[in-house]
Amino acid sequence: MTENYYQALGVERSATADEIKKSYRKLARKYHPDVSKEADAEAKMQAINVAYDTLSNAEKRAEYDFMLDNPQGFGGAGQNGFGQNAYSDFAGANGFRGADGQSYYYDFNGNDSFGGGAEQFSGFEDIFGRFGAGFGGGRRQQTNFQGEDQHAKIEVPLEVAYTGSTQQISLQIQGFNAQGQPEIQRKTLNVKIPKGMKEGQQIRLSGQGQAGVNGGKNGDLYIEITYQEDQRQYVEGADVYSTVDIAPWEAVLGEKVEVNTPAGRIQIGIPKDARNGQKLRLKDKGIPYTQGAGHLYLILNIVVPEANTDAQRQAYQAFAEAFKDFQPRA
The missing domain is CATH 2.60.260.20 (Urease metallochaperone UreE, N-terminal domain)
Known part of the structure; x- marks a missing residue:
């Protein structure tokens, strides 16, 4: 059975926002491609980022919970907890058909209907618009989301603490492509490290974190500095x-x-x-x-x-x- 977002993050549905964030950070440290030795680290990192993007937002989480509680309206709990066929089998210009064969449509007059009006369903277009490219988009303007802040760690010679330096680093950053799908983005940056930085202190690079969704602002990238140490x-x-x-x-x-x-x-x-x-x-x-x-x-x-x-x-x-x-x- 495919994991839903809660299972991907290893939390219960009753988990608080802090518990979700704590679990996400723990998993991110474990599966980040730069440090993880797991064979499927990149795929795991993509999955937990997508899950966290939804569950860390109260409104998106509420809509996702509704989908989990009403799988019959979404073709069953398919990939990532959504109906796998709920958006792939269209039933006309203004509708689609779920995995159970039931037709669902939007009549463009403000009414969302199940099976030709047998049951009213409010907010349907909002849900699909909010989840954006994963469902082919919606008629209404999609909501913009700011990209997540990213964190990386680099180790530099101890002499840099005395003189400062500009270091060229290559990073793998979790981001989204033009269709809103998660992907690993590789970038090379020149990072100016001032002298006198404390061990563990961070340098903030504005806009160099995860890309925003639907034109949203990029997140920031935080580079943690550590100094090379040995027995001497x-x-x-x-x-x-x-x-x-x-x-x-x-x-x-x-x-x-x-x-x-x-x-x-x-x-x-x-x-x-x-x-x-x-x-x-x-x-x-x-x-x-x-x-x-x-x-x-x-x-x-x-x-x-x-x-x-x-x-x-x-x-x-x-x-x-x-x-x-x-x-x-x-």
């Missing part, structure tokens, strides 16, 4: 943590060295007898937020050089003799 550098709020490799003698003698950091190349002074994993704080060298910059923490990683020559091995031997009382496992 990561972000916590406005603070940045970055690992710096140093030689054993630099750690012991406390030398000044130049190091590459997300904030650029910086000269730092290593304290004498520095230990592996020790953190050096560089004040206000973290992400430069507008309300105040964070700090940059350099995590010292002492790297022991390999001994590849006799001279180098002799140097290690001399080192061992100089520290013969040192017990690393004491």
Whole structure:
């Protein structure tokens, strides 16, 4: 049996608007073609978008509920909860025939009739006009609907937080074609990312979301920014943590060295007898937020050089003799 819109969104017919929205967002995260590993992700995404477009609108939802409650007037509950033959088998210039053979027509005098007037049915043309291209349109002017806002996430190098950048991204956006049918639209955009953006902050691109229906205004596209992280550098709020490799003698003698950091190349002074994993704080060298910059923490990683020559091995031997009382496992 084909799912109706409620089943497509995994909610009961009694679900509140908030419950419908929550379920839609959960499913959208699961089936978005950019991130989903499901084989039918694109088809699922189209189905839940179409379902949400109807159920998120109180008036459209009421009309859809009426159709579900009166399947005999729509040729039975067919695809997406509508009568599959209710609009494909026309019974004359001003009518159509349902799957049960019953004729339904509009007499263009303001009366909607079932079976030649056996039963009155008000608002019929409004329903078909509202659902637009899916039913071949209606005699009355169709209602315009604004496109849904879309959301995407991009990951950029941490250095972008300090300098800003323009990134070219390719996205798959759920939209509608000229006939009002859902489809995946692919677009490439140049996104200007200002410096000092917080992790998870969004950039709003007006009119770049889902296309409007029947000439309605396009939705907006929200791009969430995340920064590339690994074991050697990561972000916590406005603070940045970055690992710096140093030689054993630099750690012991406390030398000044130049190091590459997300904030650029910086000269730092290593304290004498520095230990592996020790953190050096560089004040206000973290992400430069507008309300105040964070700090940059350099995590010292002492790297022991390999001994590849006799001279180098002799140097290690001399080192061992100089520290013969040192017990690393004491």
